[in-house]
Amino acid sequence: MVLIRNSMEEKEENKYSIIVPTYNERLNIALIVYLIFKHLQNVNFEIIVVDDGSPDGTQEIVKQLQQAYGEACILLRPRPKKLGLGTAYMHGLKHATGNFVVIMDADLSHHPKYLPSFIKKQRETGASIVTGTRYVKGGGVHGWNLMRKLTSRGANVLAQTLLWPGVSDLTGSFRLYKKSVLEDVISSCVSKGYVFQMEMIVRASRKGYHIEEVPITFVDRVYGSSKLGGSEIVEYLKGLVYLLVTT
Amino acid sequence: MKHIVKITALLVALSAFWISLLQTSVLPETQTWLLPLYFIVSLGCYGLLMVGVGLMLFPTCPHEAILLQEDIAEAKGFLKGKGVDVGSD
Numbered sequence: 279m280v281l282i283r284n285s286m287e288e289k290e291e292n293k294y295s296i297i298v299p300t301y302n303e304r305l306n307i308a309l310i311v312y313l314i315f316k317h318l319q320n321v322n323f324e325i326i327v328v329d330d331g332s333p334d335g336t337q338e339i340v341k342q343l344q345q346a347y348g349e350a351c352i353l354l355r356p357r358p359k360k361l362g363l364g365t366a367y368m369h370g371l372k373h374a375t376g377n378f379v380v381i382m383d384a385d386l387s388h389h390p391k392y393l394p395s396f397i398k399k400q401r402e403t404g405a406s407i408v409t410g411t412r413y414v415k416g417g418g419v420h421g422w423n424l425m426r427k428l429t430s431r432g433a434n435v436l437a438q439t440l441l442w443p444g445v446s447d448l449t450g451s452f453r454l455y456k457k458s459v460l461e462d463v464i465s466s467c468v469s470k471g472y473v474f475q476m477e478m479i480v481r482a483s484r485k486g487y488h489i490e491e492v493p494i495t496f497v498d499r500v501y502g503s504s505k506l507g508g509s510e511i512v513e514y515l516k517g518l519v520y521l522l523v524t525t
Numbered sequence: 526m527k528h529i530v531k532i533t534a535l536l537v538a539l540s541a542f543w544i545s546l547l548q549t550s551v552l553p554e555t556q557t558w559l560l561p562l563y564f565i566v567s568l569g570c571y572g573l574l575m576v577g578v579g580l581m582l583f584p585t586c587p588h589e590a591i592l593l594q595e596d597i598a599e600a601k602g603f604l605k606g607k608g609v610d611v612g613s614d
């Protein structure tokens with residue numbers, strides 16, 4: 279009886295702050311909020327929308343969502359213009375009142391239905407970080423052509439060989455962190471873009487934090503516009519070398 | 526210990542092993558000189574193999590796209606009722 283009561287108390291003590299950086303995600307932010315509420319019933323959470331001055335009216339939609347769901351659960355913490363992903367997380371972190379922080383994309387490539395599995399994995403293992411991986415059985419990607427898969431796989435093999443990171447998906451950005459761990463790791467990261475995501479998880483791994491993975495599926499709906507050009511590849515290689523030498 | 530230190534230590538150990546092979550002539554010298562080349566080539570082949578295998582076994586999830594469309598329809602229906610503007614952008 280005492281054991282049951284303890285785990286129930288633990289459940290009620292945990293609060294999950296979900297940081298969603300947005301830019302022109304007028305429709306997707308509403309869908310994401312609906313899906314989060316649908317899949318996280320009986321969980322104490324808040325959604326922190328960090329909008330970088332979207333011209334399409336994303337913030338108006340968030341205000342409508344606040345009317346529908348309550349202002350305690352949906353926080354709008356905007357910024358005047360596009361200022362980068364890393365700083366968006368830091369900005370959201372300042373307003374987070376949970377003891378756990380989830381970061382996820384706003385374009386529905388990350389489906390909120392995986393949030394319970396993140397939470398469950400963390401509870402079972404006591405991990406400091408739970409990261410979603412697209413590259414294991416049970417996970418997957420949809421919407422990538424052969425070239426995209428090839429570059430992804432090649433990049434992954436190169437990173438694994440050079441960095442020995444201990445996770446299978448380095449550039450993924452669907453993650454659950456203990457708040458204190460995120461604060462610690464983010465303060466030492468300086469990269470931009472997806473290299474930033476890599477730097478976060480590699481630095482966390484180097485610092486010895488307990489990292490677990492859960493399979494997630496990734497549906498890329500932005501056909502064609504997430505092209506990987508020569509400059510992205512160069513940036514990636516530069517990022518790898520930087521991480522090789524400084525972590 | 527920084528990662529680069531670990532890698533350097535590994536390379537130094539391999540080099541020391543290679544030099545000792547040269548000194549003690551366990552293998553014919555011409556063969557020993559080629560060992561680093563063999564090592565790099567096999568590393569490259571291993572890498573290509575991993576990429577190829579990974580590409581073949583790349584997990585895909587076409588059904589997820591369909592499920593997502595259903596979720597979107599469900600969400601739109603609910604949100605319209607709650608006064609949230611879900612017209613397409």
